[in-house]
Amino acid sequence: MAPSAESPGQPAFDAVILAGGEARRLGGADKPGLTVGGRSLVEHVVTAVADARTTIVVGPERPIPGVVFVREDPPRSGPVPALAAGLNGVTAPWVVLLAGDLPFITAPHVTSLLNAATTQPPSTTADPVPVTAATQPPSDPADPTPPTTTAGDPAPQPPAAPAHPTPGETPQSVSGDAAGTPADAVRPTRGDAAGTPANAARPTLRDAVAPASGDAREPAPEEGPVGGVVMVDDGGREQWLAGVWPMARLKRALAAYPGRSLKGLLGPLAAVRLALPGRPWFDCDTMDDLEEARMNVLNEWTALACEELGIDPATVDRDLILDLTKEVAHGVARPAAPLTAYLLGLAQGAGTAPDDAAAKLITLAKNWGQATAETLTDS
Template sequence: MAPTAEHPGGAAFDAVILAGGEARRLGGADKPGLTVGGRSLVEHVVAAVAGARTTIVVGPERPIPGVAFAREDPPRSGPVPALAAGLNEVSAPWVVLLAGDLPFMTASHVTALLNAATTQPPTPGRPTPRIPDNAAGPMSRSAAGATSWEAAPPSGDARERTPEEWVEAVGGVVMVDDGGREQWLAGVWPTARLKRALAAYPGRSLKGLLGPLTAVRLALPGRPWFDCDTKDDLEEARMNVLNEWTALACKELGIDPATVDRDLILDLTKEVAHGVARPAAPLTAYLLGLAQGAGTASDDSAAKLITLAKNWGQATTETLTDD
């Protein structure tokens, strides 16, 4: 397939994002609406599929521009009915299927999935991509892009395919986590095949539906498969954002990140916010930075400020009664 305006990898695609689960392990919270890095989880995922012709979010409507919404019937009846509701709105030859709680998913990860789906197994001596009629062995692909057949492709006639026939032949791509486990809510699928399989599928498991359609299992750098099922997951995602921001801020300011005791600064701002006043927290961190830059701060200045904030009530009484 030649590259198109829709996607640099050459695949015109729609996106279906499932964002209507019950979030039992989060106490029934509106999981896709929880924020990481200043925007909701589902907004992170919507941004990752910005190149889609149409993005369908299956779940409650939210104020997200340029997104179509659908609901499974009945609501919260599971991922297979939710997928069916989203697929009703899909017309592109490929569909990117994602969960609505993937804070580390980016457009580059989606590009990698699509490129894996639209890359042919090599056929020596033929410049035109060709797929054996009876090729059934799924491919695996690493983050580096190397492709190998999990089972050797069977011998048999091979012929040139039209783009439509080619999409039908190659199957889908599912992302795997760092333990090699398939993440069925992070993948790319040929739309026509998926719709036919779904129409004939009586089960409730995405694995049962998507497993037979899988051609490539793809591992990617970072943790794009990481989802927020628990409060600990959500906190980890938020701390990751903090790590990224710290690194970027240090680079912008010309500071060696190794010299920044982030946890100590966070303890300081927490104690000042709770013990003094919220606006005092960033102000105190700024004042400490000025003192360090001027060389007037001691090695234990942050610890002294933490103690001062914890004893703020007593400190203000003493200050106000000083002669």
């Protein structure tokens, strides 16, 4: 398969999409094959990683061009074996790992994940890192939970510092000092004489995975300065099937990992927790999830169609129209539903109130059997 063209400045990456689960909460349906907005769920995800050198889908083969399909052994044995099967075909230094049922994820979301993993941290400076909404400190310095960032910006990293303060150097007081340090600057806490800000990002990646014999602990240049990035949902929960990982370290971790949990495997590799707009983490585990995704597509279509036609969306009673077309589709015929919606528009254009016109048409559809018996005759 010919590799995809990479975006300028974007690191080289491959994509692994896990699309072979059992979908128990969907009654065993072929979840990745269910459609939203005219495309299957897995096609939505494949489109989001169009810039990947190679896209590998772990699951049943489907008619999707430019994709490599593989299966874990045995099939449906869990996400860790599925990931291992997918990684066999990965050659790029970075791998984007995604679930096969993410209808809202897009290429810009993937770019944000890659940027968070590979963007160089701020230039070395003695200035402390401020606490902002984009970088939240862990509640405990010993807590390995990585910081959360937003909009694809990586959490800033503290500058290198000596293990012990230089002679005569002491932590500065909160009230300020003669050196002119602002009183509200971030100060070292819990005896951190090295001066590392309490709110600075704390990558735990370098010591998380024991290197193989002769393998340095420092990341290779192509692996970037940050490490793995996992997306979080609107409640701050990690979505382990939506992230970017440095390939070499992921393979080492997988080789040494005896468990079956993605969280157990990927958790020690995660350096950044990333919140992104647009609910790219939303997956379709139930029929209600699927219906919500389809309604979102309907909302987007309504807004775009109104903009294209110069119609104020506030004047469109979508639910009324949907109720009308549902009655017509079930009571008369499916092709009659869009035709009826068109006739409703003509009636409104002629001055008939849409509520009145819709009520008349719904009544007609419900009494269709009687109406045809009274009005239709053989010629």
